[in-house]
Amino acid sequence: MIADRYDAFLFDLDGVLYRGAEPIEGAAGTIATLRSLGKGLAFMTNNSARTPEAIVAHLAALGIEAGAAEVETSALTTAELLRSRAVVSAYVVGDEGLRTALAAAGLTLLEQSASDAETVVVGWDRGFDYAELATACVLIQRGASLVASNADASYPVEDGLVLPGAGAILAAIETATGVNAEVVGKPNAPIFRAALARAGDGRPLVIGDRLDTDIEGARRLGWDALLVLTGITTEDDLHGAGPKPTYVAERLDRLVEQD
Ligand SMILES: [Mg+2]
Incomplete structure (x- = not known):
């Protein structure tokens, strides 16, 4: 599976784990599987208005386990x-x-x-x-x-x-x-580096739904990235200019599926 190749998984939130108040199918199970594999996780967002505790509470309401120390906000x-x-x-x-x-x-x-x-x-x-x-x-x-x-x-x-x-x-x-x-925020390097430190370092994979922030930020650092099509970016957008993700997935659980 894709997850075997990485130590640290840096998740964007909106469009990846939820859409507004709605959970995204497969997100809670994917996070739980990564935890059972002992992987390092971090949750990062450009949204500067919410505290880590508020984000943890939002994720918990969607069945996603996260700790405040795993959250990096801009x-x-x-x-x-x-x-x-x-x-x-x-x-x-x-x-x-x-x-x-x-x-x-x-x-x-x-x-x-x-x-x-x-x-x-x-x-x-x-x-x-x-x-x-x-x-x-x-x-x-x-x-x-x-x-x-x-x-x-x-x-x-x-x-x-x-x-x-x-x-x-x-x-x-x-x-x-x-x-x-x-x-300071995505696609600039400081937030990605801080998120990797929260995930415990090692080889990172960035998971996001936006080419101009998540995927571009990973590209600038030379890190691999998985684009999910559950948020902003559509399949058509991938034919344009802009950074190319390492992987494209319709669903987040592709990350932990056997190849
Ligand atoms: Mg997003």
């Missing part, structure tokens, strides 16, 4: 990156998951009235407004760096529609300031 990767650089203060445009991760890494989160900050950190923020945009813009002009948990333009909701993601908020700040952000 918020956690961002917090660790800033901590490693000894950054101590940040103005945050983002939701609870990002704020919690940054505070836990020892950063002081500044109020909107702050006159300066070392860095402006941007993630998805459903309360984003002009006042926040103006504050971020002024702080960056005063010398704050600009770091984004991810730059996803949108995310899918019901009926084939999309809503604005962190990348849309980030674009407003970049447009206003002319400054380009450092982006």
Whole structure:
């Protein structure tokens, strides 16, 4: 089986293990089989708004066993990156998951009235407004760096529609300031490396549903990747330009089927 060739399995969430509130067939059984084989697992998401505990609870409700220490979010990767650089203060445009991760890494989160900050950190923020945009813009002009948990333009909701993601908020700040952000989440390397460490290292396989984030990120690192067709990407999309996954599967349980 494909799983025999790898030690560490780095799972994207939406489109791989669930679609919104719906479980994806075979996901719970595949995770359980990998655990019974003693494989290392990690669950990684560009979504910076949810805490690892909230993600674990969501997975448990779908019958998927996961521990908080196996979850890597773009918020956690961002917090660790800033901590490693000894950054101590940040103005945050983002939701609870990002704020919690940054505070836990020892950063002081500044109020909107702050006159300066070392860095402006941007993630998805459903309360984003002009006042926040103006504050971020002024702080960056005063010398704050600009770091984004991810730059996803949108995310899918019901009926084939999309809503604005962190990348849309980030674009407003970049447009206003002319400054380009450092982006931490997929397809950039920091979140993949952090997820591999959570899975206990060894030979990794990335499992995802998006060519532009999951599969592109694996390609940049020279890692193998399995694309599942249960999310964003369709069979037709594979004929276009873009990164080629090592494997393509209709269903996740292909990973643990005998060849
Ligand atoms: Mg996905």
